[in-house]
Amino acid sequence: MTTTVSQQQINAVLWQACDSFRGKVDSSTYKDYILTMLFIKYLSDSYKEKLEEYAERYNGDQQRIQRALSRERFVLDEQSTFDFLYSKRTNPEIGEIINKALEHLENENTGKLRGVFRNIDFNSEAILGRAKERNAMLRTMLEDFNKLSLRPSKIGKEDIVGNAYQYMIGQFASDAGKKGGEFYTPAEVSELLARLVEPKENDRIYDPTFGSGSLSLKVVDQVPSRKVAVYGQERNGATHSLALMNMYLHGIDDAKIGWGDTLANPLHLEDGKLMKFQVIVANPPFSLDKWAMGFAGEGSNDSKFKMEASLDPYKRFEWGVPPSSKGDYAFVQHMLYSLAEDGRMATILPHGVLFRGASEGKIRQQIIEMNLLDAVIGLPENLFFGTNIPACIMVFKKNRNRKEVLFIDASGDGNFEKDKNQNRLRESDIQKIVATFKSFNTIEKYSYVATIEEIKGNGYNLNIPRYVETFEEEEQVNMELAKENIIRIKRDLQEVEAQLEQYLKELGL
16 A cells, blocks of 8 residues: 655654755755756655666566656656765765756756756855855755655655645745745735636736746636636746646646846837736735836936836836836836736735825826726735735726626735734635725725726726725713712722721721
């Protein structure tokens, strides 16, 4: 009988493997090594099991075995396997051996893994220290991973490895977030966005600030057949690599994730224009400073450069150029210009986008007058790693058949689970938000359907308290009863003082 490996066992071994680096390398850096090794171990164990299966099926006929293996998702040779790396763990050149194995794995699977490992260097003295310390860390990490079996027959179902990958990303975000090093969308918030955009089969799904890909995976999971096309772009090279691995571990081999600055250099184009998507979700960096520097020419002075709409060849900023210190509406406009005619879009933003004036106010007015804004949802504070400020979700739709905007205030007590470190949306909280969004109704102290005229009357200010009244009236005080209570308390106090004086006399004090 085969003993299966549980999710908890895998998570525990992975977290133990992190001990090799803790105190020596910052978690925002060593996560790249741990998650890459998890990916290699999974590919290696899966390949090894398939090799054994075909060897038995074809009675050791190497030609038939190799032909069958060539049709698998990934091709490995002996020097790319985890077992080979483990056998070399005491080699003084182990860092370079791992690098060569990754390079070879890329070359053998160039259609799927091209460039996936280019941002990870297991032989980096700058990151991992001098040879002696570096080799000790890598040896210990390999020994920890050797305790873990990720064979399909052992783990039962593939998504356990994907879940483990997600678990680790969340753990690293929690750890680094305390230092402001990571910005990660909690699973519950990703789930909420995924349900709000209601993806359908054959939709193109796009996230312009892709991160680890966790948000897009939640959207994919909303489609039972998972028959959708995933697109995205990520600026950070190491995160881009991890995102591709994350997609592969979740069975998505054809995700098109570009590497580069989405605003200055969008990579998903058709006929020289921005590609259009039916579903867009994003959690852009809050109020990104110097968001437009990618439009500046080489040698431009940061302090003198001024972004102008004419500098963008895709004409995304004709409604207004956001302030240089706050890139929120730059991302919003990019997404709206990338939205298909029947498209749905949901993005997480700081509350300031709802009411800030100047150029942001003008952009907001344009969006509202063009009837693109569908809903504004206020979230509880302290939901995200790295920041305790409350955020909101703005939902947009093309070709809306209504002229109102729904406001939901889901930030109040009872709408989330409180925790000393971080608040959390429960399933019941998510269901309440989604049900209210779908019904598009006013609910006392929770939601309000506002007309465009009302919003215009508020100067296009979308601050949620202007529309959803959550003030709780205090219970009126019965003054007669209060007066009687004061008289009674004074009388009781006199009696106690008299009794105390009697006791003191008896004691001769």
